[in-house]
Amino acid sequence: MLRPLLRRDYRLLFVTLLCALTTDGMWLVSVVWQVIHMGGSATSVSLVSGAASIGLLVSTLAGGVLADRVSQQRILFVLELLKVAVIGGIGALVITGAITLPVLMAGSLALGLVSGFYFPAYSALVPRLVPPGELLAVNGYESAVRPAAAMAVGPAIAAWIIAVADPGAALLVAGAICLVAALWVVRIRVPQADGADADQPGSPLRELWEGVQYVRRTPWLLASLLFASLMVLVTVGPIDVLLPFAIKDQAHGAASEHSMILAAYGFGGVVGALFMAARTMPRRYLTVMIGIWGIASLPMLVFGIAESVWPMVIAGFVLGVLFEAPVVIWGTLLQRRVPRRLLGRVSSLDFFVSLVFMPLSFALAGPVSQAIGLTATFALAALIPIPLAVVAILAARMPQDELEHPLRDEDEDEDDGEVEADGDDVAGGEVAVAGGEVAVAGGDAPVTPTVNAPPPGRTVG
Template identity: 50%
Template structure:
């Protein structure tokens, strides 16, 4: 047998990891998402330990959501103007400090709901800054033909850490030692994100295509105009906003109480349900990152997200853990697979100098009803009960999706801009340019 001396070709799903700079970015993401997964369970049982219930959890979760929304739009402008590395370092510092303060106050018995809400607000502020900076940095660290693999890999990391490992570890820690040590674990994971962010390359801001937007407010107007005049972007974001209004609050706030009150579970059972959601999400993301984008990619995304909400009705009807766990797997698969397509779509069709702002608008518009949904979920369930709330969360998105597909007229656009072609950019759309070095860093921005 003859050998060529060439290294074996890596599987498509993990190929982006050969770029050293992207490995630092993936490490930053992994630690941040792990911290978030730990926080989800630690927060629930910290609220319970302070004598709170669904309403108090809604308020604290709503504070985090408000923090995200307050900084999401400025975060996009910042991401397109300054080094994304600097933003990610700042974010990790803020998150680490906020959670460490909660851990210390909890362990000394001095923690109250107000302090917990303030920490949640700080974490949300950091999250609003992180998302656009992270999204703008990805295409600069890997070649364009590996972006779908990146989104698939990250789609595996997110549910595996956010919904599986993080909640599982937090559930064990809470059950064994209480919420304070679980909060300390969140702080350790956030510190890990800080260490990885420091290792990222120092890149300048992307060169602008024009001098049209000379001020931060002008930057924001430029991004907003692009969103409004780009039909596929606007329709998808409006659909996501409406879906999140009816789904996110029940998912984030009421699932632990469905597990607790209907299935008789505790921290371990709650962590198990989240882990099953993570398992489904990892599976869906891996599959989506390993195949070609669907020809009708916009239609496929909205249809999968709409149908993916249906299993939520199980949390309002079942009185045992097994159906809830199976429903969580189904939701995870159908929520995360289209998310891989969406991330790739943004990175390949949005001009590079607008990507930070468009990512922040994506974050802001699609999550604009997040604090409302979280704040209403607890009080509405207290009046109407868990079952009606979960029925609406599971079935209303079918109608919302049908309206989006019927009125949005996305078919001509997705046919005119095939994403499985060698050059998917259509008229007026810009692809990332510039050769990459062995570390995957665009030479045009170094």
């Protein structure tokens, strides 16, 4: 499973991913607590977080097109330098006392734009450095380290620095980490024959539309993406925007307690991803995937009622397990059922569609909580995904579909996968690694998606 890390160039790329995710986690905690230090409300945090998700949403599809036409290594290098300027500049303004809420929003928007270009380029570069037979292993442990870095390591580093200094110092350290990542990127040796293609057939818009049409006529894929979009709408805002206020007002905690809960989520994500990666593909893979995601938000009930930190920590761990375990199924599912020639576009649309409602989720979280209270808001976020999952499973006839298209483990190493009913290209063989997540996530997270989408998971990050 760890064989790809023995390859020098992928190992360098993997280090840059860890740096990117860690700095995303540091930004998440630092900017939230900077807003709180400035006397801001949940609505203020919504504005800052929403700016990041808008930037991510705007740049994602363009990032996918650019990654197919320009050196991905060059894209990553430029983006890391931009992150140094943005994060380091915001940190300097915080330390000098010149920071304002509009400046934080502008910085968050810029980082969202960067992330929209970053992850398509990263995902396109991976198969150039790793043989096709090792891509599933890459998908498994990248799914594990994403929540760990974005939700555990990054927030923990930021919380420690905030405790001994202030959010500005944490941001300066994050900027320095981005500089290290840029230096690692330039050391990667990309095979010349596998460089970015200069001659691409067809118009980018026409190729993108072909991907949209494929999603539209593939029920399991369309239903999964619509479900993910609505789940992001109801869960990401409460987690990213309201959780710090629940910690402060109900549990009387601060940045360190916030980082503990995010770390618990991150470690839960590691456990969930590794557990799922170590198992065979479930026979009812669609039902299992959507079903787990449907109940994944139930631990959020605890965030709305707990009066101490430790129940929130436990809830965060369970949340991480349930959100991240299905990500491994999803990544493998795309690789084995989507035609090779469409996989890049479908993955980009997956990322885009999962982010559509993220800005609205951030924008609504604060006002809704002020109208009905934190407890009721978290309760709605915890319960609404359950009926959404049931509707998705039944509307797309997923139980019948998964029996008609079994994904047997003995087929994993074959060059040819299944042929879709509509007659498109054969799936299987060399594929690109699916990016993130939920976002959720934000991841990152909750996918909780944030600056790095969840994660999208989540993207929170």
